[in-house]
Amino acid sequence: MRVSAQKLSDYPWILRPFFWNQKRKYGAILQPGLLWARVPRLFGAVAVLYGVLDRKNSPLSPILRSLVTVRVSQINGCNFCVDLNSATLAKRSGSTEKVEQLSQWRASELFDDKEKVVLEYAEAITYSDRQSLMS
Numbered sequence: 001m002r003v004s005a006q007k008l009s010d011y012p013w014i015l016r017p018f019f020w021n022q023k024r025k026y027g028a029i030l031q032p033g034l035l036w037a038r039v040p041r042l043f044g045a046v047a048v049l050y051g052v053l054d055r056k057n058s059p060l061s062p063i064l065r066s067l068v069t070v071r072v073s074q075i076n077g078c079n080f081c082v083d084l085n086s087a088t089l090a091k092r093s094g095s096t097e098k099v100e101q102l103s104q105w106r107a108s109e110l111f112d113d114k115e116k117v118v119l120e121y122a123e124a125i126t127y128s129d130r131q132s133l134m135s
Helices: 013-026 031-036 040-053 062-076 079-093 097-107 113-126
Strands: none
Touching: 013 031, 013 040, 031 040, 062 079, 062 097, 062 113, 079 097, 097 113
16 A cells, blocks of 8 residues: 655644654655654654653663664564664664664673663563563
8 A cells, every 4th residue: 555645734833843853863754754644643642752751861871762762663563663763772872783682682791781671671561462470
């Protein structure tokens, strides 16, 4: 199924700063953003959620936040999200080593104890098909 493109003027004005920022940051307005924005309330809710999670005054370091977003993207099978978030992780960490090892983080020596605890938690709340230890 092919989705037809819309003009930016077809989107609510309140979303246009997001597209401007995307173009500035990535050099283009990304197609998934245009698709998500077709449901402005959902788009806004996701943007606010991501903004809260990735805020500058977060108690988690930028690298730790990126590790979580990439791992959750991997689990959810969103290749676009994996690519975009992996680029952010590589930029924040200064290399691609953790990106390359993330799907096997348990066996990797690259991740410290704090990162492993956070990744374990991220997986526990992301996988919906696993039995909770608390049940």
